[in-house]
Amino acid sequence: MASTGQIYFDKVTIIGTGLIGASVALALREKGLCRTIVGFGRKEENLKRAKERGIVDEYNLDAAAATGGADLVVLCTPVGMLKDVTVSIRAALKKGTLVTDVGSVKGALVAELEFVMPNGVDFVGSHPIAGSDKSGIGDSRGSLFAGARCIVTPTLRSSKAAVDKVIALWELSGGLVECMDPFRHDEIFALVSHLPHIVAYALVNAAERTDPGCVEYSGGGFRDTTRIAASSPELWRDICKMNRDNLLNVLDSFKGNLLKIEQCLKENDWAGIEKEFSKAQKLRMSIDK
Amino acid sequence: MASTGQIYFDKVTIIGTGLIGASVALALREKGLCRTIVGFGRKEENLKRAKERGIVDEYNLDAAAATGGADLVVLCTPVGMLKDVTVSIRAALKKGTLVTDVGSVKGALVAELEFVMPNGVDFVGSHPIAGSDKSGIGDSRGSLFAGARCIVTPTLRSSKAAVDKVIALWELSGGLVECMDPFRHDEIFALVSHLPHIVAYALVNAAERTDPGCVEYSGGGFRDTTRIAASSPELWRDICKMNRDNLLNVLDSFKGNLLKIEQCLKENDWAGIEKEFSKAQKLRMSIDK
Numbered sequence: 001m002a003s004t005g006q007i008y009f010d011k012v013t014i015i016g017t018g019l020i021g022a023s024v025a026l027a028l029r030e031k032g033l034c035r036t037i038v039g040f041g042r043k044e045e046n047l048k049r050a051k052e053r054g055i056v057d058e059y060n061l062d063a064a065a066a067t068g069g070a071d072l073v074v075l076c077t078p079v080g081m082l083k084d085v086t087v088s089i090r091a092a093l094k095k096g097t098l099v100t101d102v103g104s105v106k107g108a109l110v111a112e113l114e115f116v117m118p119n120g121v122d123f124v125g126s127h128p129i130a131g132s133d134k135s136g137i138g139d140s141r142g143s144l145f146a147g148a149r150c151i152v153t154p155t156l157r158s159s160k161a162a163v164d165k166v167i168a169l170w171e172l173s174g175g176l177v178e179c180m181d182p183f184r185h186d187e188i189f190a191l192v193s194h195l196p197h198i199v200a201y202a203l204v205n206a207a208e209r210t211d212p213g214c215v216e217y218s219g220g221g222f223r224d225t226t227r228i229a230a231s232s233p234e235l236w237r238d239i240c241k242m243n244r245d246n247l248l249n250v251l252d253s254f255k256g257n258l259l260k261i262e263q264c265l266k267e268n269d270w271a272g273i274e275k276e277f278s279k280a281q282k283l284r285m286s287i288d289k
Numbered sequence: 290m291a292s293t294g295q296i297y298f299d300k301v302t303i304i305g306t307g308l309i310g311a312s313v314a315l316a317l318r319e320k321g322l323c324r325t326i327v328g329f330g331r332k333e334e335n336l337k338r339a340k341e342r343g344i345v346d347e348y349n350l351d352a353a354a355a356t357g358g359a360d361l362v363v364l365c366t367p368v369g370m371l372k373d374v375t376v377s378i379r380a381a382l383k384k385g386t387l388v389t390d391v392g393s394v395k396g397a398l399v400a401e402l403e404f405v406m407p408n409g410v411d412f413v414g415s416h417p418i419a420g421s422d423k424s425g426i427g428d429s430r431g432s433l434f435a436g437a438r439c440i441v442t443p444t445l446r447s448s449k450a451a452v453d454k455v456i457a458l459w460e461l462s463g464g465l466v467e468c469m470d471p472f473r474h475d476e477i478f479a480l481v482s483h484l485p486h487i488v489a490y491a492l493v494n495a496a497e498r499t500d501p502g503c504v505e506y507s508g509g510g511f512r513d514t515t516r517i518a519a520s521s522p523e524l525w526r527d528i529c530k531m532n533r534d535n536l537l538n539v540l541d542s543f544k545g546n547l548l549k550i551e552q553c554l555k556e557n558d559w560a561g562i563e564k565e566f567s568k569a570q571k572l573r574m575s576i577d578k
Contacts, residue, residue: 045391129508149506191496192507196514199488204569206543207480216575217438217480219418224513225485229573233566237559248554254495255547261487262540265533270526277522280493284518287504 003013007168009034009098013070015063015085017050020102020131021076022140025055027173030142040066050137064092072169075101080238082109086116095120100166102128104189105242106153106182114157122162125153125182127189128175135232146174153182192247195254197236198247200229200248296457298323302359304352304374306330306339309391309420310365311429316320316462319378319431329355336454339426354379361458364390364402369527375405388473389455391417393478394531395442403446411451414442415472421535424521427561435463442471479535484543486525487517487536488544 008168012028014021028034028192039056040063047059059068064178067073077085082103094101099121103109110125117123130148150170156161167177179189180188204226215222240247257276264273297311297411301317302309306328317323328345330336336348349355353448356362356378366374371392382388388410392398399414408411418438439459443452469477493515504511529536547563553562 006345008548084350101416120547129506131508131510149508164334183318188503188506189502191503192511195495196492196510197493197549200514201566201569202543202546202550203485203488204438204573205546205549205565206484206539208568208572209546210542211477211480212537214477214480215572217418217440217477219420219438221485221517222422222481223576224504224516226488226569226573227382228510229566229569230577231570235562235568237563240554240562241557241559241576242535244554244557248551250495250499251547251551251554252500253489255544257491257494257498257542258488258544260494261491264313265529265540266423266536268530268533270530273524273529274526277490277518280490280515280518281522283497283504284489284493287512 007033007165007172009070009072011036011038011070012072012074013038013040013067014056015066015073015075016077016081016088017059017137018048018076018134019137019140020128020144021074021129022055022137023142024074024076024102024173025050025143026140026142027145028169029054030287031172033169034072034170038070040068047154055137055139055140056144058138060247063088067092067282069094070097073097073099074231075099075103078232078238079103079105079109079242080234083112083116086113090116090118093118097121098162098165100121100126102195104131104239106151107186107243107244108183110153110155110265112183114155122159124158124162124166126166126170127151127185130175133234140228145170145175148175150175150177152179152213153175154179162204165211186243186246190243191230191250191253192248194236194239194243195250197228197231197256198251200226201236204229231273251271292475296322296454296461298359298361300325300327300359301361301363302327302329302356302511303345304329304355304362304364304378304424305366305370306336306345306348306423307365308426309417309433310363310380311339311344311426312419312433313363313365313391313433313462314333314339315431316434317341317458320461322461323361327355329358335426342426344426344429352377356381358383359386362386362388364388364392367524368392368394368398369523369533372401372405375402379405379407382410384405386410387451388412388455389415389458391415392419393482393528394475395440396475396532398531399442399444399471403444404509411448413447413451413455415455415459416440417440417459424524432463434459437464438475439464439466441466441468443468444471475532478522479532480539480542483525483528483532483536484539484577486517487529487540488522488543489515490525493518508557 039059
């Protein structure tokens with residue numbers, strides 16, 4: 001954890017003004033960290049709303065034009081589009097520009113984005129843990145990152161000055177920053193984020209296939225367990241694609257634990273099942289402490 | 290859905306003054322549906338707190354003594370103890386007493402409890418969908434059942450008068466009552482409640498076994514998906530035991546859906562994975578409407 005430095009950007013470009021992108025803009029503005037914010041997105045209607053609400057000062061439907069002259073570019077598109085959009089703004093990035101992203105996948109993606117950057121432009125990856133099944137500017141707010149963990153993933157290619165600025169950006173937005181190797185990031189998030197999404201999608205599909213209409217009887221348990229199954233299928237398809245190998249590993253581990261419980265059920269081993277449940281309860285209760 | 294009738298009980302006995310039992314007592318009192326409430330439980334300390342807070346008027350550490358003379362007995366112990374505690378109060382039940390329960394399992398249990406009842410005593414099973422990972426009187430409140438679905442499970446042996454009273458009890462407590470065959474109840478709740486608990490326990494154990502300490506990075510997704518893994522291992526061991534066959538069935542269905550996603554990952558079938566996710570998203574979003 002670095003100490004918070006002072007930063008100020010004359011022009012910030014937000015590439016992708018969804019929930020996270022709009023919240024980054026609002027946080028930067030509320031904390032007085034920039035002069036002008038320009039938004040880029042695919043839907044003009046959404047960009048117009050962002051301007052009307054004061055989330056951005058201007059917008060442009062051309063990514064390169066939106067980026068020209070920016071001191072800070074924050075890439076907030078779904079992860080599957082990050083590389084292409086970065087290639088499309090490459091020529092518009094001026095020397096000294098700082099680029100970061102907010103993607104849920106790091107690892108190889110960080111290496112690819114570093115590779116695309118022109119000389120003199122720094123890229124440092126970020127992942128603020130502040131997403132939800134919601135998307136769109138309707139739920140955006142400057143306080144979204146307050147108290148949220150923000151992973152920053154420097155590499156051997158990152159300049160210390162650029163890393164410090166990205167750390168300061170999130171800390172000044174209220175986030176709790178932790179630096180981490182991008183590949184280690186993907187191992188951890190396969191387990192605590194990507195696997196739970198797959199499990200939630202599979203649970204909902206199991207309910208639907210086995211007994212359509214039964215979900216009408218769901219209480220808080222089913223609702224909470226499957227809340228993230230309302231998340232964007234396109235986004236999560238791309239996250240699965242980009243973290244495939246880690247995901248297959250943790251899926252194996254999950255299946256192993258599930259089969260252990262199934263075995264107890266089949267063998268009427270109630271002491272065994274209680275042992276599994278107790279182990280999980282203990283760990284789960286420790287998270288909320 | 291029956292229309293709400295008028296009911297009044299001179300003496301109510303709550304067997305098991307945990308979250309649900311204490312909330313039933315508070316609801317009955319707030320709605321003016323009874324004169325005296327007597328509590329039975331295993332821990333005197335807990336019963337004392339219940340009396341101090343006005344949840345019960347009296348308590349007794351002997352279940353039969355607590356039950357003597359009651360017009361209504363509400364069985365609120367963990368499901369694994371329901372049969373034994375009913376046997377222990379059998380001799381104290383007077384003719385005309387109405388007995389119901391709040392257990393998450395019905396099916397064979399309802400038949401067993403009906404069988405234990407003396408002549409002239411009616412048992413009608415209930416399951417208010419108002420539990421959570423919380424337990425204990427600290428979280429109890431009379432409004433716990435307001436807007437909550439309450440399943441009532443009459444059988445061919447149930448008298449219409451007794452069923453109507455149990456329906457009225459929950460409706461006057463704010464619940465949305467639905468009558469259902471006890472075995473059908475267990476099929477549905479295997480899918481929307483018991484399976485999600487097993488999945489949540491297995492997810493937490495997978496995280497712990499694969500990468501201890503990683504849960505510290507969990508965001509809302511992991512926390513929500515595994516919230517119910519903080520539930521009582523003893524209670525859920527007994528629910529698994531009592532709904533074992535339905536649970537093994539729905540576990541098979543869940544594994545099938547999980548393997549379908551795994552197959553897509555292994556074969557890099559990203560259109561296939563998006564199709565699975567979209568199907569789940571559509572159904573999940575329909576629940577909250």
